[in-house]
Amino acid sequence: MDRxxxxxxxxxxxxxxxxxxxxxxxxxxxxxxxxxxxxMAAINxxxxxxxxxxxxxxxxxxxxxxxxxxxxxxxxxxxxxYDFDLEHRFTPEDLEKIxxxxxxxxxxxxxxxxxxxxxxxxxALFKAENQDYKLELLEELDETVSIYRQGEFVDLCxxxxxxxxxxxxxxxxxxxxxxxxxxxxxxxxxxRIYGTxxxxxxxxxxxxxxxxxxxxxxxxxxxxxxxxxSIQDEGPGFPFFHPxxxxxxxxxxAYWREEHRKRGYVEIKTPIMLHEELWxxxxxxDNYKENMYFSTIDEQTFAIKxxxxxxxxxxxxxxxxxxRDLPIRMAEMGLVHRHELSGxxxxxxxxxxxTQDDAHIFMLPSQIQEEIIGVIDFVADxxxxxxxxxxxxxxxxxxxxxxxxxxxxxxxEALRQALEAKGLDYVVNEGDGAFYGPKIDxxxxxxxxxxxxxxxxxxxxxxxxxxDLVYIDENNERKRPIMLHRVIYGALERFIAILTxxxxxxxxxxxxxxxxxxxxxxxxxxxxxxxxxxxxxAAGIRVEVDRRDEKMGKKIREAQLQQIPYMLIVGQRExxxxxxxxxxxxxxxxxxxEVEEFLQQIQAEIAEKRNS
RNA sequence: GCUGGCGUAGCUCAGCCGGUAGAGCAAUUGAUUCGUAAUCAAUAGGUCGGGGGUUCGAGUCCCCCCGCCAGCUCCA
Numbered sequence: 118m119d120r121x122x123x124x125x126x127x128x129x130x131x132x133x134x135x136x137x138x139x140x141x142x143x144x145x146x147x148x149x150x151x152x153x154x155x156x157m158a159a160i161n162x163x164x165x166x167x168x169x170x171x172x173x174x175x176x177x178x179x180x181x182x183x184x185x186x187x188x189x190x191x192x193x194x195x196x197x198x199y200d201f202d203l204e205h206r207f208t209p210e211d212l213e214k215i216x217x218x219x220x221x222x223x224x225x226x227x228x229x230x231x232x233x234x235x236x237x238x239x240x241a242l243f244k245a246e247n248q249d250y251k252l253e254l255l256e257e258l259d260e261t262v263s264i265y266r267q268g269e270f271v272d273l274c275x276x277x278x279x280x281x282x283x284x285x286x287x288x289x290x291x292x293x294x295x296x297x298x299x300x301x302x303x304x305x306x307x308x309r310i311y312g313t314x315x316x317x318x319x320x321x322x323x324x325x326x327x328x329x330x331x332x333x334x335x336x337x338x339x340x341x342x343x344x345x346x347s348i349q350d351e352g353p354g355f356p357f358f359h360p361x362x363x364x365x366x367x368x369x370x371a372y373w374r375e376e377h378r379k380r381g382y383v384e385i386k387t388p389i390m391l392h393e394e395l396w397x398x399x400x401x402x403d404n405y406k407e408n409m410y411f412s413t414i415d416e417q418t419f420a421i422k423x424x425x426x427x428x429x430x431x432x433x434x435x436x437x438x439x440x441r442d443l444p445i446r447m448a449e450m451g452l453v454h455r456h457e458l459s460g461x462x463x464x465x466x467x468x469x470x471x472t473q474d475d476a477h478i479f480m481l482p483s484q485i486q487e488e489i490i491g492v493i494d495f496v497a498d499x500x501x502x503x504x505x506x507x508x509x510x511x512x513x514x515x516x517x518x519x520x521x522x523x524x525x526x527x528x529x530e531a532l533r534q535a536l537e538a539k540g541l542d543y544v545v546n547e548g549d550g551a552f553y554g555p556k557i558d559x560x561x562x563x564x565x566x567x568x569x570x571x572x573x574x575x576x577x578x579x580x581x582x583x584x585d586l587v588y589i590d591e592n593n594e595r596k597r598p599i600m601l602h603r604v605i606y607g608a609l610e611r612f613i614a615i616l617t618x619x620x621x622x623x624x625x626x627x628x629x630x631x632x633x634x635x636x637x638x639x640x641x642x643x644x645x646x647x648x649x650x651x652x653x654x655a656a657g658i659r660v661e662v663d664r665r666d667e668k669m670g671k672k673i674r675e676a677q678l679q680q681i682p683y684m685l686i687v688g689q690r691e692x693x694x695x696x697x698x699x700x701x702x703x704x705x706x707x708x709x710x711e712v713e714e715f716l717q718q719i720q721a722e723i724a725e726k727r728n729s
Numbered sequence: 730g731c732u733g734g735c736g737u738a739g740c741u742c743a744g745c746c747g748g749u750a751g752a753g754c755a756a757u758u759g760a761u762u763c764g765u766a767a768u769c770a771a772u773a774g775g776u777c778g779g780g781g782g783u784u785c786g787a788g789u790c791c792c793c794c795c796g797c798c799a800g801c802u803c804c805a
Contacts, residue, residue, distance in 0.1 A: 193803060206733065239805095254805055262805075273805045294800030295732030302801075306732045309800070341740080350778075350796050458730055460801085639762040666762080674766035688764060698765080706765055 163316055164192045169229065169279040170219075170288045170314040171197040176270035177218035178203075178310075181211075187272070188250040188298060188307055195324065196313030200296055202250070207308050212290040215310070219288070226283040227268040231276055236260050239273060246271065250298065287321040288314035331565050336617040337464040343622050343630070343679060345613070346465065354462045354469030356610060361630035364659065365613050368628050369606065370450060372502075372726075373474055380495060382446040382476060387428025389452060393418040398583055399427040408455045425451035426577075426602060429477040430584040438588040443598060444480035444488055450609070451475045465614035472609040479586070479598045485528070489535035489557075489574060492603050496559050496572045499605050503616065504728045505561040508568070509541050512549035512556050519552055520578040528576045528599075529555045553579035554601075563619040571607035571615070576600075623680040623702060627723045633660040634676040635697075638669050638688030645692040649685060649712055656716055658723075677702055682729070683719065703729070 171190035174197075179185055182203050190199030201207075234242070236255055239262050243251040251273045255262065265274045267282055279285065289312060296309040315321040332338075340346050345362035348355070358366060377384065390412065396402045401409065401423065410421040422428065429447055438445070454470045461467055478488050500507055511532055514525045532555055536543050543557075550556055559572035577600050580586075587595040606612035616624070626632055633653055637646040646662045653660040663672045669686065676684045685697040690709070697715055699707040710718070722729065 189805065191803070191805085208734085251805075258805070264805085275805055292799060293733070296801045297731075299804075300802050302731060306801080308733080311800085348797095353796065459796090460730065460732095462797090636765090638764055641762070668761095668763055668768060669765065670763090671767050672765095677766055684765080686765065690764085700765060 163314075165277055165279060166285060166316060167192045167197040167314045168274075168276075169282070170285050170312065171199050172229075172265065172267065172270065172272055172274070172278065173219050173222050173282055173285060174215060174290065174310065174312060175199050175201075175272065176222055176267065177215045179270065180218055180222075181214060184247070186247070186249055189254070190272075196291070196311060198296075198309050198311045200298070200307040200309045202298075202305065202307050207293045207310065209293070212293070212310070216288075216290050219285075222268070223282050223285055225268065226281055228281055229265060229267045229278045231263055231265055231278070233261055233263050236262055239264060242271065243273065285314060287316070287318045288312060289321065289325065327565060331567070331618070334565070334618045334621045335464075336466070336614040339617050339622040340464065340614075343617075345617070345630070348464070348468075353459065354457060354467075356465055356468055356470075362613070364630040365616075365624070365628055366609060369609060369612065373450075373606070376495070376499065377446075377448045377476070380446070380491065382448040384448045384450075385429070385432055386449060387422070387425060387432065387451065389454075390414075390419045390421050391428065393420055395427050395431070396420050399430070400579065400583060401427070408457070410454050410456060421454045422451070423453050423455045425449050425453065425473060425475045426477060426580055427584075429475075430580055430586065433477075433479055433586055434584060438479070438598075440481055440588050440590045440596075443588060444478050444484050446476060446478045448474075448476040465610040468610060471611065474604050474606045474609060476603050478601050478603070479581075479588075480600075481588075482527075482599055485531040485576070485599055485601075486535050486538070488601065489532060490538060492574050492601075493535060493539050493541070493557070496605055500559075500561055500572075502726050503619070505563070505619070507559050507561040509536065509543040510546055510558045510560065511536065511543050512546040512551075512558065514555060515548045515550050515552060517552050518550070520554075524578055525555065528578070532557055532574070532576065551575055551577075553577045561615070563615060564621075565618070569611075569615050571612065572603070572605050573607070574601060574603045577602055621680075623682075625726065625728050626682045626719065627726045629680070629682050630659065631661050631679065631681050632658050632719065632723070633683045633685060634672075634679075634681045635660060635662045635685045635687060636669060636672045636676065637662070637664065638686065640666060642687050642689070642692055646685075646687050649687060649697055652712055653716060656720065658716070658719060673700065683715075685715070701729075 168191075171192070175187050175190055178199075178201055179187070182205055184203070186202040188200035188202065190197065236258060240252060240255055242264070243255065254273060262273060263275055265272055265276060265278055291311045291313060294309050294311065295306050297303075298305040298307055313321070313324060315324065340362070343361060344359050345365065346359055347357045349357065374384065393402070393411070396406075396409070401420075405423055409423050412419050412421065428451075429449065432447065433445070451473050452470065453473055457467060457469055462469070478492075480488050496507075511529075513529050514522075518525065529550075536557065554576035556573055556575040558570050560568040560570050561572075562568050581597050581600050586598050586600070588598050590596045616628075624630075633650075635646045635650045635653075637643045643662070643664050646664070650660045650662045663676070665672070673684055673686075680702060682702055684700040684702070686700060687697055691697055694709070696709040696711055698709050699715055701707055
């Protein structure tokens with residue numbers, strides 16, 4: 118399956134209308150390769166289809182529950198939704214009823230008619246319809262608005278739409294959720310129904326299959342099945358890492374450490390808890406207090422760190438630095454705690470205590486570009502090892518920025534030039550930077566085509582200022598260094614979650630919690646199995662012997678389900694020849710090898726961090 | 730935090746109109762000694778998320794709390 122990223126500047130049209138829409142980024146699965154134009158046209162058609170399907174859904178809901186107030190029903194990535202306000206609470210069974218009613222509306226083959234009317238006329242119309250939300254929307258709209266009618270249903274809508282309801286064929290309603298009117302927690306909570314629709318039946322099936330596949334790979338499910346981690350009621354958002362999960366962490370950290378060592382980083386560890394005063398100085402008290410945990414020690418207030426930077430600032434300030442010392446690259450696997458809203462917690466993806474693979478680089482203004490390129494290359498190297506594709510986004514100065522324009526200009530330009538120098542394509546998010554500086558985000562794409570923002574490089578003008586960081590330049594004058602924050606994995610816990618879903622639990626051998634399972638054919642060969650295991654263990658391989666009194670087939674099945682890369686079957690033949698019968702979790706029976714031969718092969722695979 | 734749904738054995742789930750809990754897998758024990766994805770049998774296992782209430786009687790009904798799941802910018 119190909120995924121073609123493409124941008125859409127036009128919403129598409131039905132007959133007479135050509136309506137612009139905002140710039141958006143799509144990654145869309147297609148079975149066959151198409152030209153960008155064909156792909157764009159297909160996406161536009163799909164969007165129109167989904168928008169029309171949303172209307173049909175609203176119509177169905179109004180038929181089933183007359184008096185329902187309808188809010189908005191836009192197209193979203195891979196589908197659509199519509200928000201409703203009614204007394205009745207939707208249940209999953211209702212979705213089937215609504216789908217059934219939708220099929221009736223489709224069978225009625227109603228023509229979909231666009232009308233342009235004055236805002237005032239629309240107000241009169243929707244007042245008569247008792248559609249308060251539409252009235253509120255109208256307050257912000259132009260003098261002339263468009264409405265769409267199909268049968269008895271009428272909706273305020275800029276369109277475009279299909280011409281007849283019968284053109285909608287392949288759709289599915291997916292879920293019900295609460296959503297605030299206009300996303301504002303202070304306002305009315307509405308009931309939202311999500312659904313999707315496709316032009317082709319196969320595309321709908323493929324989409325639903327992908328969702329099922331994603332559910333099977335859910336790291337929360339695999340995390341339990343593979344015994345990697347757990348989250349218990351006693352610590353919501355505070356994960357327990359089990360022995361097997363710790364292997365992943367430790368391997369990822371060891372690799373990370375080695376790569377940092379090669380690139381001239383030093384490693385530090387700053388305290389989890391620091392005095393309240395520090396957080397006033399850093400600005401976190403003003404901007405981040407709601408998300409922080411506090412504790413009192415000897416009548417003084419201490420905060421548990423939500424970020425590592427203030428600690429790194431103190432570390433830098435411990436001595437006076439010469440321009441000759443820069444750049445200083447200070448890395449820290451920093452455990453941070455953040456009080457995330459209870460409703461947003463999600464497995465290891467969103468937790469309240471996690472480990473950032475942080476680094477702070479202190480440098481001269483002249484070193485900005487080189488350092489940024491260094492990090493960009495670093496990210497590329499690391500993601501390549503895991504087989505992740507990725508794309509890059511550049512975020513520029515926001516409204517509430519601090520620092521003067523010239524510095525912003527210089528910093529943004531440095532980021533831009535670094536990206537150009539590397540020949541990287543990137544998307545620009547105007548005004549999406551942090552208040553203290555512009556940033557580059559890396560969004561990696563997993564095996565199901567989902568994207569995750571992980572690595573980020575952020576230039577920061579605020580911290581060096583607030584902490585009065587200095588270095589002595591060649592004229593013996595005090596100067597302000599430039600600082601950048603960066604992470605590569607992002608958060609170790611989240612990266613493990615992404616990796617689990619990406620690999621469906623089949624971690625590459627260098628990461629696999631158990632690399633080799635030795636399976637004696639029967640009790641008689643347990644001693645030989647142990648001998649083989651001891652040899653591998655001595656060579657540093659993570660190996661276990663399945664000495665249970667079970668049939669071989671069962672042991673193989675369970676080792677397969679645990680996604681153990683290699684199973685070594687040993688029975689009489691192997692014992693007599695000093696060999697092992699090698700079975701790989703994906704490639705199956707690979708035949709017999711001398712123990713030393715197998716050891717060499719697996720060691721090479723581990724050393725090269727091969728993805729297999 | 731908010732809305733809705735959910736919480737029964739380690740896991741997945743059943744349990745009607747209220748009448749003091751059940752299956753499969755896992756576990757334990759025994760039999761079996763087996764050649765590339767599940768051997769057979771027996772046994773054990775639960776303050777039904779926690780607390781309060783209604784009732785002769787609550788897993789089941791009501792209230793409060795905790796936790797989990799889906800979602801809460803994607804602007805007619």
